[in-house]
Amino acid sequence: MKALYAQSGGVTSVINASAYGVIDEARKNGLEIYVGINGVTGILKERFLDATELDIEFLRYTPAGAFGSCRKKLKSDADIEKLFEIFRKNDIRYFFYNGGNDSMDTAWRLQAEAQKRGYELKVVGVPKTIDNDLPHTDHCPGYGSAAKYIAIAMMEAALDLRSMYVDSTQVFVMEIMGRHAGWLAAAAALGWVNGIGADIVLLPEEPFNKDEFISAVDNIVSRKGHCAIAVAEGLKYPDGFFVSDMGYTDSFGNRQLGGVGFTIAGMVRSELGLKTHVAIPDYLQRSGRHIASATDVQEAEMCGRMAVRYALEDNYGVMVTMERVSDEPYEIRYSSVPLNLVAEQTRMLPKDYFDKFMVTEKFFKYALPLIQGEPYPPFRNGLPDYKLLDLK
Amino acid sequence: MKALYAQSGGVTSVINASAYGVIDEARKNGLEIYVGINGVTGILKERFLDATELDIEFLRYTPAGAFGSCRKKLKSDADIEKLFEIFRKNDIRYFFYNGGNDSMDTAWRLQAEAQKRGYELKVVGVPKTIDNDLPHTDHCPGYGSAAKYIAIAMMEAALDLRSMYVDSTQVFVMEIMGRHAGWLAAAAALGWVNGIGADIVLLPEEPFNKDEFISAVDNIVSRKGHCAIAVAEGLKYPDGFFVSDMGYTDSFGNRQLGGVGFTIAGMVRSELGLKTHVAIPDYLQRSGRHIASATDVQEAEMCGRMAVRYALEDNYGVMVTMERVSDEPYEIRYSSVPLNLVAEQTRMLPKDYFDKFMVTEKFFKYALPLIQGEPYPPFRNGLPDYKLLDLK
Structure with missing residues (x-):
């Protein structure tokens, strides 16, 4: 069974940690895992990378989209037609799309189209946005x-x-x-x-x-x-x-x-x-990985892993979410929400999190657990030892 | 014997490490060490802080000017008159001024005026500028x-x-x-x-x-x-x-x-x-101390210490400098230069350090040793544990 992972939308300093989670979990579960270059934009050109043997350690500490991202919205019938042609040709049966509001819209369209076409495809969204504005999740990887x-x-x-x-x-x-x-x-x-x-x-x-x-x-x-x-x-x-x-x-x-x-x-x-x-x-x-939150890095990876687990449990057409169990000690539980409930939705700061020109105590309680821990990247020559894949 | 230290000009993420060096070295040598608040601007208002007993550990990792800085150029006779009145009244006999081109001009004027007035004052400049544009020194604390x-x-x-x-x-x-x-x-x-x-x-x-x-x-x-x-x-x-x-x-x-x-x-x-x-x-x-160069932090402290040592050796009217002994292994030697040779001078990037739109190998050789090492500040609540003095 072939699975495809891709990154979409504005990048973050931990989106690659989610990539790490997806790829590692997929491999552990015997999936043949491919990565699309530059999201749906590259997938439409059959730009894939076989990640079954890829050395992925660098994904844990390298910021931005290691596989390239895109800003494309999937709107035209021709694009959707082409995408399913490519999926069918490559026998892609799982699709993990890592992005924000707009990308979840793409993921949702693909899931709906697959059902309409009777093509067996399990789509799970992996949340990502520094804006933290996805609904139905306590927060988003990248925000912390x-x-x-x-x-x-x-x-x-x-x-x-x-x-x-x-x-x-x-x-x-x-x-x-x-x-x-x-x-x-x-x-x-x-x-x-x-x-x-x-x-x-x-x-x-x-x-x-x-x-x-x-x-x-x-x-x-x-x-x-x-x-x-x-x-x-x-x-x-x-x-x-x-x-x-x-x-x-x-x-x-x-x-x-x-x-x-x-x-x-x-x-x-x-x-x-x-x-x-x-x-x-x-x-x-958004790409300042030299200072990041350990909580965020760990959760980004887990969101990737959960996406694979949900798909394998036949819980698809959903985005991975985090529910807060408690503030002190900080504890979250992973869950999921149907993609159509997050697609193109925006979650604002609640009214009791701010008072005109200043945030309230409630915001501190909410946000402080998300920024804990300093998972510094390795350094070489006095600078972070980030790695780049050749995406040509 | 009373000594006065003050900060001037645009701050850096390691200027406080120089303050640490001056204060610690002064104490070790039995000087009564005071700190002027907001450079000559505050000194003109007799805003001093007795640093003989101050807990100074935070200076090693807190960025910007812990004692306040100023942009004042000492030009008017009235200001100079007032300053010597205050020095005399408080029996200030050593003055350590921590700054860049403009501040070294102030230091030089004070030294010259002291000699003219027959007032025994030993002035030593401690270099500081992210711009790295002071002449007669290989580089400046703050730049790395x-x-x-x-x-x-x-x-x-x-x-x-x-x-x-x-x-x-x-x-x-x-x-x-x-x-x-x-x-x-x-x-x-x-x-x-x-x-x-x-x-x-x-x-x-x-x-x-x-x-x-x-x-x-x-x-x-x-x-x-x-x-x-x-x-x-x-x-x-x-x-x-x-x-x-x-x-x-x-x-x-x-x-x-x-x-x-x-x-x-x-x-x-x-x-x-x-x-x-x-x-x-x-x-x-310029204040991003969460990521700093260990080389820079250590040299900033040493420049502060050397200023005190030079003054005690009767080498005054000078600014502390660094001479590069070798690139690999990187080694510098501390020295000094008369203040009037640095005052209001600017050192440009040498012509062989760049070629139109890119730097050359020579620049890499020059700059890389200056950015080595990551002396992270302590963290508390997920954020740097910087300390603030009450300067009121």
């Missing part, structure tokens, strides 16, 4: 490590700001990924458990009121002399318009956002006359 | 850790880009600090020793030719499908004008730069029609 990266980056930047504010910069702004949900931007406040973090978090879930924001910055700077701000790229005005709409759409049809950090800093400069600095970690926050 | 941060960030972002390019982003641009010199931007290429790094580095030392640049990007994208670019904020056109001049000056009178990453990405988008992503690590690159 990105949250840890953001929390540390903000702690360090805030210490820097605190050193400089007397006669230089008073306001630091960090622009954080998160088009619809503020899970990641919220993480910029986590450093407060160790004494320093973001003073203000601007979330997509809280409609942006410029006057209130400027007044909040003014109060904080009056009190302590400086103010560190985290802003989600998806920050919106009350009318739903993005504070920083770039004026065009990306390849998934989503509005392209950018520069909200500079927009926010500009407001502070012109309204309060304060000196500002802006950081935009961009890819660094 | 920032270079390591940049090298790793670029490796991780390039892996991300490599995952996404097929139907999403083809060109990634990282804007790196360095107003005049390209030492830090050059570090974005170091990852090649482990197989992945920046494809193009745009340095202030190489006058920017847009046509050649666009053609280079086009060639690289044609060959491998994607291109990772590091650009120094101080990139200049052949006429000396900054590619991204913000239109105003900072508190040191330097032109404020910003947004060169977006300028470069915009050129690529409009000329080649490629999708781009831009990262601006800003403060993250």
Whole structure:
């Protein structure tokens, strides 16, 4: 029986740990495991890699998509037709798709089409997104490590700001990924458990009121002399318009956002006359495997393993989920949810996780268990010893 | 005998290790050691902290300026008069100033003024700058850790880009600090020793030719499908004008730069029609102590110790320097240089360290020894256990 695994959507620093879990578990269960290069985009060109004998140890610590990812949405009948032709020709009977909201839509379509066509195919989705916005799961692999990266980056930047504010910069702004949900931007406040973090978090879930924001910055700077701000790229005005709409759409049809950090800093400069600095970690926050969460790495691998186990138990057409059993001690249980319930859905930060410009104690309880442990990658020549496959 | 230590200029992730070296060495030699808060800005307000009994262990792993920094240039006679009044009143006889080009100018003025006034004062400069642009020293504490941060960030972002390019982003641009010199931007290429790094580095030392640049990007994208670019904020056109001049000056009178990453990405988008992503690590690159160079941390501490030793040997009016004895095995020797020879001087990347858009083997030989070793900070609650002094 042949199984196919592929990666899709924006990558994370631990998506390869899920790949490791899928491949290792598939091998242990006697499946012939193949990997599609660049998700469905490469599969449509029959770009496979035989992973039955592949040395996969590097997947545990190398960030981003070792097998290439894609942004393709499976919409056209021709693409679906072609895909089943390729599946049939290669006798693919299991398909493990590792991605976020859009990728689960692809997975769901494939499962539905297989049933319609009477082609025996077991599809299981492996969750992955730094955005943490998939519904029906407590959290998503990739989030814990990105949250840890953001929390540390903000702690360090805030210490820097605190050193400089007397006669230089008073306001630091960090622009954080998160088009619809503020899970990641919220993480910029986590450093407060160790004494320093973001003073203000601007979330997509809280409609942006410029006057209130400027007044909040003014109060904080009056009190302590400086103010560190985290802003989600998806920050919106009350009318739903993005504070920083770039004026065009990306390849998934989503509005392209950018520069909200500079927009926010500009407001502070012109309204309060304060000196500002802006950081935009961009890819660094989602592929920063040099600092990751051990919890996240381990769960990413387990989500991969569970996908294989579910498929073998005939529990397919589902995505692997995690249910939280308890916060202290932190414990989760793996489960599954039908793919159509996650496809293209977005889970926002719950209302009781934030209060205007700051997160609440509930958010700390939720997020802190997800960022525990430091599984450092091996180093060589003073740099991480990441490995690259030749994908040509 | 009373000694005063203070921090000045943009901070680094290891400047506190120098503070540790100065304070510990001063104590061991029976000096009464005080620390000025916010450099000369705070000293002018008699903001001191008695460090004779201070628990200083946290200085070894906490980034940014634990005692606050400043951007003040000592220019006015009134300030100098006031400073000597305060020195005299508190019987300050040693002054250790930890900073870069501008701060060494301050240190030099104070030493010269002391001699003119017949006030016995021994001033020794402790070098510090991520920019690595102080002359007469092989390198500067702070550079190795920032270079390591940049090298790793670029490796991780390039892996991300490599995952996404097929139907999403083809060109990634990282804007790196360095107003005049390209030492830090050059570090974005170091990852090649482990197989992945920046494809193009745009340095202030190489006058920017847009046509050649666009053609280079086009060639690289044609060959491998994607291109990772590091650009120094101080990139200049052949006429000396900054590619991204913000239109105003900072508190040191330097032109404020910003947004060169977006300028470069915009050129690529409009000329080649490629999708781009831009990262601006800003403060993250200079205070990112969660990943630092062990060599750098150790040398930063030693530079602090040597400053005290030199002063006690009556070698003052100098800045501590490092001379490279050999590359392999890496060995340096501590020495000193008169402060007036470093004050307001800038050391550029030597011409044989780069060739248009890429660094040479000579740069690798120079920079790699400086980024070795991973002295991780202690963690608590999943985050670095940095400590803050109450500076009120």
